[in-house]
Structure formats: structure tokens, C-alpha cells
Amino acid sequence: MKLLIPTEGSFGYKIMCLVLAGIYAWFLMGLDIDGYLDRVNYLIYAQYSDEIFATYAASSLKAFITNEPVWLLLNIWASKHFSPEDTLRIIIFFSSFIISFLVLRSYPKYAFFLILFILMPQVLKNHIIHLRQGVGVTLFFLGWWCRYLPLRIFFIGLAPLVHASFFFIDALFLLNIAFSTYRISTVWRVVYTLGVGVVLGALGIWLAGALGARQGDNAIYSGTGAGGTGLAFLFWIVFSVIFFMEGKSFLRNNFFAASILIFYLSTYFLLPVTARVFESGMLVLLLASLGLTDWRRYAAYGLYIFYFFMQWYPVLGIPGYGWAAEGSM
Template identity: 85%
Template sequence: MKLLIPTEGSFGYKVMCLVLAGLYAWFLMGLDIDGYIDRANYLIYAQHSDEIFVMYAASSLKTILTNEPVWLLFNIWASKHFTPEDTLRVIIFFSSFIISFLVLRSYPKYAFFLILFILMPQVLKNNIIHLRQGVGISLFFLGWWCRYLPLRIFFIALAPLVHASFFFINALFLLNIAFSTFSISTVWRVIYTLGVGVVFGALGIWLADALGARQGESAEYSGMGAGGSGLAFLFWVVFTVIFFMEGKTYLRNNFFAASILVFYLSTYFLLPVTARVFESGMLVVLLASLGLTDWRRYAAYSLYAFYFCMQWYPVLGLPGFGWAAESTL
């Protein structure tokens, strides 16, 4: 499995990435702290994570491990040093800066598209309303791009202890390590990934409930499938077809990204949390697609532009771009 190692940009480009990432993070940190969906919930974490941690710890070890203990521990630490509002600001700045800087510096040749990626609503909202997921992504990316193996393992292993979607992402990551270790053919990789997707899709919420994870008990996740109109499913089917048409060599080098696509499509109608899982790995998919060649590259560019516009168009005139808390409407 090929890791996404950043290409070497010039010193000036790296400075530009630092400045842009800093401005990006500073802007997001400066947004109205309680003016967006779920911010009230995050303020509760910033104040009462010690009580929540004790509640989970009193239940069982598996319960505490499946309920994002590192997220709780960070909030407990932050509550000793910051106000709840400042805790959220620290979280937003840290995650948005790390994600944007690592993405922007990854492939200088594609700087325009890298900026497009971090401005996509599905990426941006992880630093506005899904703050825990944003921290999880930043930790995963720190590990993903780390050249020192122990630190790579540490950060990647830490991610699901901040956001549970990374239990799925890390399972796919380990599956891809097995594929590479045993030189599994591309066809069998797809078959195995589909099988894993169907199993997780059918049993994922039951397993979460059995392990004591809060998602297993939530009414939000009690239904079937990802919901929505199915347009996202059709869009990513087209994207996946283009991805797979690049050929076996490309797929073998980028099958982790391909497996995220296959997992998402195979669980779309089965697993209620599949959209959140996909959002945790979407940047990996987008970055891998920059390696497409010939007409497939231009098809991907067109899909980027279409996806960007279709996500932003419905929300441009809405308060908080559709993410405003009810109290601010």
C-alpha cells in the first residue's frame, strides 16, 4: 500500500501553506462560538467531560474505549486551563490548522484543487459543527503523513479514541496492510472489501450497542441506511467507476482510498453512520484522485467542480450557511 507522502515544495510554498492554514484556522476559530449546530453540546463536553468519563469508566473497559476517551480526556485537561468557550476555540484552531496545512503542502502542483478540497462543505463542517470528527481527522492525518513508524502508529491508533468513525477507517487501513503483505489481487481486494462492508453494514449498530458505544443507543442511528435522496450514492458511483478505470497499478498503489469508496457504497443502504465514516476518509479519496491520468483526470476535475457547486449552492443564502443553531435563526 502506497502512503501519501508529500512532495517537496519550495520554501516559499511551505511558508504560503503555513500562512493560508493559519488564516483558515483563525477565521474558523473566530466564528460565533455558540451560533452553530451542536456547539451547545460541545460546550457541555468542555464543562462536564470528567463526569461523562467517570460514568463510562464505571460501566466497563469496553464502554470507555468505544466512547471516545481521548476526546473526553482532552476536554478534562482543557477545562483546567481554559473557559469552555476557549476550549472550543483551541479545538477548532488545532484541527483546522493541522488538516489544512497538511493538505495544502501535500501536492504543490495541485494547489488550486487542494484549496478547493478544504473549502468543500463536507470538509469545512468538521471544523464548524462536527468538531470531534475534525480532531479525529487531524490526528489520523498526522499519522498518515508521519515518516517515523512508531508515531504513525500512535496517531492513527489515537484517532478512533477521539471519533468512533475511525474504527471503520482503521479497519480498512489494516485490511489494506494485509492486502499488501499477502499480495492479494485487485479483484479479491474488492471482493473482500465488499464483504467487510456488508458485514459491518448489517451488524455495525448492533455491535456498537453490544460494546456500549453511545451510537448503538442513539435514536439518530436506529434506522437503516445513510438516508438522503440517493444522489450522493449516484455521484460516488460515477467517481468510483472513473477511479477504477485508471488501471491495476494505480489501484494497487491507492487501494486504501478505493476501499473507502467501496465500503461507503456497500454500506450506503445498510449503515446509518456510513456518511460520517466516509467524511472521515473523503480527503484521502480526493487526494488519491489527483493521481488520475488522461481523460480520467479531467473527468475528476469536472466532478470536483460539480460537487463543490452543488454543495454550496443550496446553503449560500442561509444563516450560518445552513449550520446556524436554532437560537440564532
């Protein structure tokens, strides 16, 4: 499996990335601290994580591991030094700064699209309403682009202990290591990934409950499928056709990104949390697609722009762009 390694930009470009990442993070940190969805819950974590941590630790090892202990430890540490409000601001600033800098510096040739990526709602919301997921994505990318193997394993392994969606992402990562180790053909990689997707899609929530994860007992996750109108499914079907038409060599080098897409499509009608899992790996897929060539590259460019505007257009004029807490704006 070929890891995405950032290309070397000029010193001036890196400084520009630092400045843009700083502006991005400062703006997000400065938003009304309790004016958005889920912020009340995050303030509770910032105040009472020690009690929540003790509850899970006293239950069972499997419940402790599957209920994001590193996220709780981060909040416990921060609560010793900062107020709950400042804890959230620090988490927002550093997670958004690191991920935006890593993305912006990665491929200077595609700077316009890199900016587009970090402004997409599915990325932006990780630093507005899904703060835990934002930290998980940041840790995963620190590992994904780390050249030192022990640190790579450390950060990638840490991500699911911050946000449970990365148990699925890391499973796909390990599956791709097995594919590369045993030199599995591209066709069989697709077949095996589809099989894993269907099995996890059918059993995922039951498995979460059996392991003691909070998602297993949450009524929000008790249904089937990702919900919505199915337009996202159709969009990513089109995207996958373009992605797979690049050829076997491209797919072999970027199959981890392809497996995230395959998993999402195969679990769309089965797994309630599949959208959250996909959002955790979406940047990997978007960055990999920058390597498309010929007409497929321009088709992908068009899809990026279409997706960006179709995601933002419905929420323009809505308080908090649809993320505002009730009665706050």
C-alpha cells in the same frame, strides 16, 4: 500499500501554506461560539468531561474504549486551563490549522484543488459543527503522513478514541495492510472489501450497542442507510468508475482510498453512520484521485468542481449556511 507522501514544495510555497492555514483556522475560530449546531453539546463536554469520563470508566472496558476517551481527556485537560468557550476555540484553531496545512503543502502542483478540498462542506463542517470528527481527521492525517512508524501507528490508533467513525477507517487500514502483506490481487481486494462492508453495514449499529458505544442506543442511528435522496450514491458511483478505470497498478498503490469508497457504496443502504465514516476518509480519496492520468484526470477535475458547487448552492443565503443553531442567526 503505498502511503501518500507529500512532495517537496519550495520554501516560499510552505510559507504560503502556513499563512493560508492560519487565515483558515483564525476565521473558523472566530465564528460565533454558540451560534452553530452541536456547539451547546461541545460546551457541555468542555465543562463536564471529567464526569462523563468517570461514568464510562466505571461501566466497562469496552464501553470506555468505544466512547471516545481521548476526546474526553483532551477536554478535561483544556478545562483545567481555559474557559469552555476558549476550549472550543483552541480545538477549532489547531485542528483546522493542522489539517489545512497538511493538505495544502502535500501536492504544490495541485494547489487550486487542494484549496477547493478544504473548502468543501464535508471538510469545513468538521471545524464548525463536528469538532470531534475534525480532531479525529487531524490525528489520522498526522499518522498517515508520518514517516516514523511508531508515531504513525500511535496517531492512527488514537483517531478512533477521539471519533468512533475511525474504528471503521482503521479496520479498512488494517485490511489493506493484510492485502499488501499477502499480495492479494486487486479483484479479490474488491471482493473482500465489499464483503466486509456488507457485514459491517448489517451489524454495525448492533455491534456498537453490544460494545456499549453511545451510537448503539441513539434513536438517530436506529434506521438503515445513509438517508438522503440517493444523489450522493449516484455521484460517487460515477467517481468510482473513473477511479477504477485508471488500472490495476494505480489501484494497488491506492487501494486504501478505493476501499473507503467501496465501503461507503456497499453500506449506503445499510448503515446509518456511513456518511460520517466516509467524511472521515474523504480527503484520503480526493488526494489519491489527484494521481489519475489522461482523460480520467480531467473528468475528476470536473467532478470536483461540480460537487463543490452542488454542495454549496442549496445553502447560499441560508443563515449559517444550514449549520446555524435554531434562533441564533
